[in-house]
Amino acid sequence: MKFAATAVAAAIMLAAPLSVWEAMAQDPALDEDTIEQAERLMDAGLDSTIGYEIVESLTTEIGARLAGSEAEARARDWAVAKMTALGLANVRIEPFDVPYWERGIEEAAIVSPYPQTLELTALGGSVATPVEGVTGEIVRFETLADLQDAPMTGFEGKIVFVDEYMTRTQDGSGYGVAVAKRSGAAVEAGKRGAVAALIRSVGTDSHRFPHTGQMRYGDVDRKVPIAALSAPDADQLQRALTRGEPVTVRVRLDTVSPGTRPSGNVIGEIPGRTDEIVVIGGHLDSWDLGTGAVDDGAGIGITMGAAKIILESGLTPERTIRIVAFGAEEIGLYGGIYYAEKYAADLDKHIVGAESDFGAGQIYQFQTRFGETKLDRAKEFQRVLAPLGIGPGNNEATGGPDMIGLRGAGVPVVTLKQNGWDYFDLHHTHDDTLDKIDPDNIAQNVAAYAGFVWMAANMDGDFRDPVTLPVTGEASQ
């Protein structure tokens, strides 16, 4: 039925390249029943505590769950049990291996002229220092670009410190710029003969929490250890340096990389009537410091919670609604990439995908990556979601980190954009704990996902452009 409608549209398009755009725009995706059902699900989501309960369960019963760790394995068992208890079908673990890395003792101190400890944490993937640590004079750069522009000599035996700040924004747009230093600082420091690299944490808080996160050396010849200072410690080092005397710091990082370990995705479904799939999820792994509440217990709670709201309604969707708890996101999007590989042959049946991985703040925007001929469908969906306070967004959604494979393969994605004003206060720190989640906000997220996924699973047609697009240049002639 749905394919038939698409075929008609494609036929119209081939016959009349100009008018097809209008014709498709006037072809509504949602019928009244679907809209009414979505509205009822949204109401039920707002009234439900299920999203919060799921995050509470995960963060309390498992806590931190580093990719590849025994805790992540327990989290997979937890997810199987939880999905089963919620009533999802076809619950399964889809295993894969990941490179394992673990932090050990980490210590730092200003040795002179103002002896005192500093609080830092190794970045994921960092090599270790010798057990006695490395000691060197600090050379500070305001930005990664300044380090990249620095001469290639004169840094032997020194510790490079990239003191770049991150901008606080609602949409997380400050992250991309700030995160570049996470890999770049060690790479550039290593090339220049430095013994280690330090960065100001990629974060927006002013608490004594260093922010970890994955770094990558690429194909450098010389790998030097790298760690992030908490913002107050970066301030402290900056102040020490402005006093004019050389500042010497000792850093010890006992990281280990003992080879590969098992990880995996956990999948559960609400089976539909067709073989088409709507996929939503969050990632199950977290960094090792906090309990992974906002990153990304929230995404797990929101998407499993949305599924539960639908299951409780007794409705059966046209398409299968698939919930994925992705493994090993933090260390390199392993779960998302694996998923796209495993289901490569089925990706044309994936109508749309969305991962919730930006905390538990209120959703304020419906962002899409749809075919250009289907942008009116974004408006249709947004109008239904609007009572939740969700406005229209652009068509540049990423769909979330673990949608990388699907997005790359052309599967339409959606980002239900959350208010991330405070997200990078907590992100990748010890302080990412359950108390930071507002139950009302997470209920709004559950409502939005329940409404969105229900509409996507039951709409007519899809979000893709027809296989052969009209050529705009020709059409306008």
Add this chain to the structure above:
Amino acid sequence: MKFAATAVAAAIMLAAPLSVWEAMAQDPALDEDTIEQAERLMDAGLDSTIGYEIVESLTTEIGARLAGSEAEARARDWAVAKMTALGLANVRIEPFDVPYWERGIEEAAIVSPYPQTLELTALGGSVATPVEGVTGEIVRFETLADLQDAPMTGFEGKIVFVDEYMTRTQDGSGYGVAVAKRSGAAVEAGKRGAVAALIRSVGTDSHRFPHTGQMRYGDVDRKVPIAALSAPDADQLQRALTRGEPVTVRVRLDTVSPGTRPSGNVIGEIPGRTDEIVVIGGHLDSWDLGTGAVDDGAGIGITMGAAKIILESGLTPERTIRIVAFGAEEIGLYGGIYYAEKYAADLDKHIVGAESDFGAGQIYQFQTRFGETKLDRAKEFQRVLAPLGIGPGNNEATGGPDMIGLRGAGVPVVTLKQNGWDYFDLHHTHDDTLDKIDPDNIAQNVAAYAGFVWMAANMDGDFRDPVTLPVTGEASQ
């Protein structure tokens, strides 16, 4: 001159017990010159950054400075250099010894049924666990009182957890109740055969920072180790327990108490024309976790800063203004007690004392502990301070922790009451760092102390009741 005025007042009092109260109330302490000078000093304080600069210097160049540590010794040298540079006279260290205690490795984890690490910190004075730690089932009490009421048996081999909350208040009045568990939990746990005690941190934040603080065993037969969990970790333990299964925790604390170490007060003065003294100060030591910015670098900055404002005015006070940077406050008010002992013979020459030790929030109230016949003087002083936003307070001031000895000896004290709404978010944590201090607020504090201390140093008479008080019962006959 001042003594003469007091003598006259005393004579009036003896002659006419009823009317003396009114007569004294009508005898103003402050002349117009003194008020005008105080106002100019307050204006200068508001415009100055000196208070902030001093805290910045102390927290950056020394950082944490645990009582009895080598860092506290460096802080004394810093204070001597800073007081000298500011232009204070008679700068000196007055040494004394203190019992030394140091934390070492501290680790905790839920062993079962939800294995994960917990963040805690030993309380000052706690004994160590064995190196392998102690492991026991958690027995939770909502309050210390509940533990005190518990039976004396059935706790052998268990870990007692006192989960009592602290109330957030502007005036810090929630502290006294909450702090009782710091000593009480270990004492009661030890009596009942438990292997360790844990408490919810004495604090008001919900960040992953445990709050340390001194505990005391008193004369118990059995000392058990005690540590404070951060609020999110206390929440976590509470949630784990509510799931119904026994919760087992392992705690390792490698504390050491290697004997006595040197500490000391650092003193500097603005010499007056008489041998009377007005004393203000803060405490120089801090806990080892943060850099002691709000507790109590702020008090050092505020009181040394006030002295600098007066020195810059070129005015000479009638009475000597003495600035004391007290040592070893945190572990038992050693500096304050030592000061009162050392100057026991001179305490009658101490007109008034005040310690700033409640952070760097705005001062909102002028609280006193004056003789009852001198309460009008509190009003006189408060009226001059009022443009800074400082209202009248009661007559139950403590004067600050290190005024304990002076207060006990009957020296009048003043508390320039600071807004402590956020103080216990930071108090005794890693997060007590310079970034938490608002430069405008500390300038208001400097202004208030400069104005207050100038008035106290130049007023007519004092804040004490006459040696022989009129007996109210007789007077009313």
